[in-house]
Amino acid sequence: MKNTPSVEEHLEIYRKMLMVRHLEEGLGALHKEGRTRGPIHRCDGQEAVGIAATAVLEAGDKVTTTHRGHAVYIGKGMELRPVIAEIFGRETGACAGRAGHMLVADVEKGVIGGNAIVGAGIPAATGMALSMQVMGQPNVAMCVFGDGAAQTGICHEAMNMAALWKLPVVFVLEHNQFGLTVPSDVQSSVKDISIRAAGYGMPSEIVDGNDAVAVYRAVGAMAERARRGEGPGMIECKTYRLEGFSTSDMGGYQTKEEIAAWKARDPLKISRDALTADVDEAKLVEVEAKAKADVDEAFATALSDPMPQFAIDEACNPYSEAH
Amino acid sequence: MKNTPSVEEHLEIYRKMLMVRHLEEGLGALHKEGRTRGPIHRCDGQEAVGIAATAVLEAGDKVTTTHRGHAVYIGKGMELRPVIAEIFGRETGACAGRAGHMLVADVEKGVIGGNAIVGAGIPAATGMALSMQVMGQPNVAMCVFGDGAAQTGICHEAMNMAALWKLPVVFVLEHNQFGLTVPSDVQSSVKDISIRAAGYGMPSEIVDGNDAVAVYRAVGAMAERARRGEGPGMIECKTYRLEGFSTSDMGGYQTKEEIAAWKARDPLKISRDALTADVDEAKLVEVEAKAKADVDEAFATALSDPMPQFAIDEACNPYSEAH
Amino acid sequence: MALMRYAEALNAALREEMAADPSVFLFGEDIGRYGGVFKVTKGLMEEFGESRVRDTPISEQAMTAMAVTAAMTGTRPVLEIMYADFIPLSLDALVNQASIYNYIWDGKVKMPFVLRTQGGGGSGAGAQHSKALDSMLAHIPGIKVVAPSTPADAKGMLKAAIRDDQPVVFLEHKLLYNVRGEVPDGDIIVPLGKAATLREGKDVSLFATSKMVVEAVKAADLLQADGISAEVIDLRSLRPLDVNAIVTSISKTHHAVVVNEGWRFCGYAAELSATIMDFAFDELDAPVARVTLPDMPIPYSEPLEIAMLPNADKIRAAALATLK
Amino acid sequence: MALMRYAEALNAALREEMAADPSVFLFGEDIGRYGGVFKVTKGLMEEFGESRVRDTPISEQAMTAMAVTAAMTGTRPVLEIMYADFIPLSLDALVNQASIYNYIWDGKVKMPFVLRTQGGGGSGAGAQHSKALDSMLAHIPGIKVVAPSTPADAKGMLKAAIRDDQPVVFLEHKLLYNVRGEVPDGDIIVPLGKAATLREGKDVSLFATSKMVVEAVKAADLLQADGISAEVIDLRSLRPLDVNAIVTSISKTHHAVVVNEGWRFCGYAAELSATIMDFAFDELDAPVARVTLPDMPIPYSEPLEIAMLPNADKIRAAALATLK
């Protein structure tokens, strides 16, 4: 089938999803030990969206993501160590500790970037697509955004302009069923948010967001279309946030049954099951061990990296000469 | 047919549309003489929307409108003189000359009010509907907004909340084919903007906005539905702005053919033709003469009304005691 | 008197005002079922129902605009905006809507809504969740802006704000929610527009807002050890500002330090300095010292963020410098 | 040298920069086919095509956010926001996006975009189309805010702004567009951050921005008739501010009047007063006088609006008062 990832590609997706899961679990453990600072938004259970969606992108393509962007950071090619070091505010972090986990960027890799103003990633990707179109570049921009973000005004403005100008941007809706603590039906007047794409004359598709292959196929087709100059489109990935909203979450609003039902459809399990048809068990075990070891090593290194030192940013000086 | 205006109601709509037309033409003439100040946005050719839509409202209902709100002001029951006096900044104006023509309000009449921030009338009506719902009042709020306004983010946010909470609000889209100077297809990714209603699970209908009876029926049905607690809906009224965007307009972007075609479908003509079936010519001529005379008189009075005197607004004093 | 956390005092104020007036209702993100991310609205949805306590979508722009018109048509909405950093999304509704109607509609409308939000740094929340944009708010005519620093004021001023017929922006601070203090029993009202003298002094006046009041009190302790008597004034209300309290204090001390957690340039502290220039220039023996955030984004990493925030040491240093 | 209207000078700057650099492009409401409601972009769509000159929907919020990221990825967008009153809609993109990235991404991004807008009263456009929200803009770290008052500066500063790698908010004034002035030929660049002394004087310094510079010059004429020698400084750049020019002038005159068309409280004039407090307190023989809009909405009716706006008479009166 067109746009189906090759076995190697799927295996790579699986490896990255595993790394992100270990990353999230490692952060959870460190949080319990009181070793994290500020809120950390984990994406356990949603890895297939960020990893498989970005797997269709080329090096020169760009992606924006949310406050919950770890899968996108890794999916678009960032190394573990600078990501983890940034989460812990280290000098060696991708942004020298200044950004923190919600705002990570790696401009060269095209991760531009996390965003903690809900909805703001949508015009951000659209603006990059505008830049590509003006300059005649053959690239696409992608925006991974949440079901909560879809209710912001800026989402509407950006999608209308993207469709009007046929900008090369792909809107990937990570529908994890919740805003912060409220379920989607308390926030959205419609269940399937992608029906709004018709209101912009954009194509859309709903996929199982826990099935990396389904995500890859649908997003890949939409990205190809955008790259051909046929304009934007939306893929709605239905998934579920297995952990709380963030480490500051007191929980209690997600039912046990719901969590159990979604755990049974864990994206890691779905991909592993699919891969066993083509990859032998030994290879899978090897990949799994390597992913775990890589994450462990990245944590160890990042956590012993030095903290940065404060200096006034002269670029922000409100006076035209130093004072 | 349900919701069809009675002959008396239609005649009253016709009378008010005529008054507005004379008002607009009077403003045009005074502008040419250099006797207006600031931009004036005329609604010639669109009178059926503002007049017939507000004709379905009850006294306790409320309406918000745009920078082009003359028909709504008159439709919801304001007298000519305070409206004209306000347009000319007189002390006797509806707002003592402080508001100007774009921001006219009459709180007691439920006109709350004009708005010159494009899109802002949409959450404004929605907020009033929220107030009605919280207090258990049997009223509805109405918002008359433009095709340009439909592209603002605040439109999306307000419609989503209105639908989510089943607020008693009716969204009346006055689709006059233009934003400021650009045609709708340069602004909107879709031709029929009301298809977006489906994205909020709201009903919608497209009507001939130059046919006062069609507007009345469709808006009336939607208002009844809202009043029954069944939530908001949208009516898209297709109409056309016969004059420029405002008195500061230099024109040139509307084709002569298009203007001629729409003039042939003037809402005044459509209503008059329909009324001749039930109302004799003498009565129509009488109503027409009276409308003209009323407008002339209101202009004469308002223009000889005094200008206001400036005083500092103590309610805005930034210090807690006078200084 | 009862010992309460600042968040609990706010919760009590909301509960009492909602019980007393059926036109008071609350809306905001996650304020209902969950009780608010800072727990200020805990239990209120259970008590007052889903019509009067509403969880909203993430739509700050429309929510604020809706508060304005709901307030003009018979209700007293209390809107929670989760972080003060999101205030830009509310600004059109404040600057172009709430600000103008009372005046331009010739005094014919009341607008009794309260916009509660919380700002400030120190929790590792990063550049988009740590700011105090006080100045942008206090610049707007026709609205009030208040920022209590104690649980008692939090309660008494929130009750006053809900009963006020003008829009009130009510600024809380994420690091004050857990501060405890004595709160008088009963229906206490603290009038908006009055500063409070927390510490009498004769050498230098420290004027502060919100959490910076806590730092100013600490600075006064440090200065006492330096042999300097500092007066600490909690401004409490940013707009309207109690300029009489400022002038009275400066007329005694002849030295002033103004402290605000926002950026310096065009910040709220600039207005305090300019106000003093206008009303008390002749009383000054030295220029007013501004203690603020430096003019730059707030970084995430702990040593960076902590180095940047105004605090007691910086206030003390500024006071010493004005006295040199 | 050529005599040009301010709007024509801006048009020339845009044309030259677009011709020189294919990454410069324009977008905004009605700027293309129609040439802009103030005609600043006239003829540019014809010349450079629909990809580089785009008419937009009414979507200020997303447009500004798009300018930020387009600028970070290889283009130099020039965005027109039709009225400065709509700046609140752009503020999230400025405060929470444009402001932060250079610093929090460790200097790895450039953000060369220009946001052109125009503000100010006097044309009967009412409370939502007449404001100057300078202070809200100048409060934001990491962006520049400039406001030329002459055609020559309009051209030279717009060219400088387009070439700048930081975001620049470029403030025009609806009543300046038809002002004529000599504009030097060729590729003139006026550096951002430098004030201009328009009139030398020795008794009092008048510091003004945008159209208020025109009023300050008139005031200097009136003061001359009063026997007072006023120095007029066109600040031109609100941020970064040329504090050296301010201090130099005050060290000579020892009296200062600051003039800005925004509201007074927390307005840009407050920062000027506070800056002078910080850097030139000892040079002052009298408090700095602020001449601004009063703190209230701008009414529509002519006698109301005119009474409210700062002008040469008010500047003169303030100067006389500081000299008493």
Ligand SMILES: Cc1ncc(C[n+]2csc(CCOP(=O)(O)OP(=O)(O)O)c2C)c(N)n1
């Ligand atoms: C403009 C804005 N409003 C509110 C918030 C607070 N907030 C952070 S995340 C969040 C929920 C976002 O939901 P969604 O977009 O579905 O993303 P998810 O957390 O589910 O990944 C909220 C309300 C914010 N950061 N920005």
Ligand SMILES: Cc1ncc(C[n+]2csc(CCOP(=O)(O)OP(=O)(O)O)c2C)c(N)n1
């Ligand atoms: C937020 C905002 N952006 C831009 C403008 C300038 N403006 C005034 S009216 C208008 C066009 C509005 O089009 P539409 O909503 O279709 O109303 P119409 O003028 O056609 O009645 C524009 C762009 C404004 N007033 N407010």
Ligand SMILES: [Mg+2]
């Ligand atoms: Mg979600």
Ligand SMILES: [Mg+2]
């Ligand atoms: Mg229109």
